Amino acid sequence: MTVFLLDRRSRGPAMLAAVSLGTAMVLSSFAATQRAAAQDYPAKPITVIIPFGPGGHSDLVTRPLTTVSQKYLGQPLVVKMMPGGQGIIGTEAAAKSPADGYTLLAAGAGWNSALPALEGRSKGPDDLEPVALIGKGSTLMTVRTESPHKSLKDIVAFAKANPGKLTIGIGGPFTTSETFWRWMTKVHGLNVRLVKFGGGSQMMLAGLGGHVDVFGGSPLSVSEHFRAGKLRPLAYYGSQRHPEYKAVPTAKEEGLEIVLEIWNGFVAPKGTPRVAIDRFAAALAKMLEDPIVKETMAKHGEQVTFMGPDEFAKFWRKDFDFFRSMKDAYALKGVLHDAPQAAPKN
Secondary structure (H helix, E strand, O other), rough: OOOOOOOOOOOOHHHHHHEEEEEEEHHHHHHHHHHEEEHHHOOOOOOEEEEOOOOOOOHHHHHHHHHHHHHHHHOOEEEEEEEOHHHHHHHHHHHOOOOOEEEEEEHHHHHHHHHHHHHOOOOOOOOEEEEEEEEEEEEEEEEEOOOOOOHHHHHHHHHHHOOOOOEEEEEEOOOOOHHHHHHHHOOOOOOOEEEEEOOOOHHHHHHOOOOOOOOOHHHHHHHHHHHHHOEEEEOOOOOOOOOOOOOOOOOOOOOOOOOOEEEEEEEEEEEHHHHHHHHHHHHHHHHHHHHHHHHHHHHHOOOEEEEOOOHHHHHHHHHHHHHHHOOHHHHHOOOOOEOOOOOOOO
């Protein structure tokens, strides 16, 4: 690289042209080097940042991919746990990483749609590059079998006739259950009490013990109690009926124009070369078809759904825009209440 030191006598048009030409050559060389590096992608292991601790859902759906990545990608996937701040710490670290395709983020609806849309925290579709969606699912609305409510329509009718009396268990921030009932207060004017617990297990105990009227759960977390005859699923918030609960209608089938889905995918720092994104996505599609991966993900209740970068970009944007439209509903006071500190026992 040539450096020109210009004094006052040498700052003529010819010298400035030489500087401009030199700069252009350097930039062109740098771009060519980047393109060449992208063409060789991946030439080394790829780090996947999981913004939560071990054993969480993001970890469980990412780990199976690490067992087959060498076969389909030619390089290992290295998992890096960065928990904290509802996923914000890991997300921020990923966003600040070099945009070379060798650092990806295990992304999800809560920390990459809800948080940035509702609170302006974390990173959303304007800050990161979509790579691929790997799975999506939703939540079952459930009641105890002793409940007088036999359908979602029964629940809505009771809530309308008894303002402020229906209690709904919420297992954490921005869950599908909370979002659904926030939407119901906004669109249908319902007055309900959302009771916030420290996690899904505490909420489940409260529901089984009759301390809340309605509560939600993943199909996997509900299955044991459903088989034991303790719970009655009333509706599924997803776009279509869950294959393990075919008799349970979707909320949309019950007349409510809403679909809420939890999703998992991979995103990259802004500016990551498209060739790297496409190659990773293509390899990922093959990984998701691997029998070992499919079996493991099914065990964890994940419905494998692959979307490449373009389709995923549209899906993510729609999800983000929905949460942004819910800002006023989430800002309502007096809706959310803390549960008793001691978790109720069944």
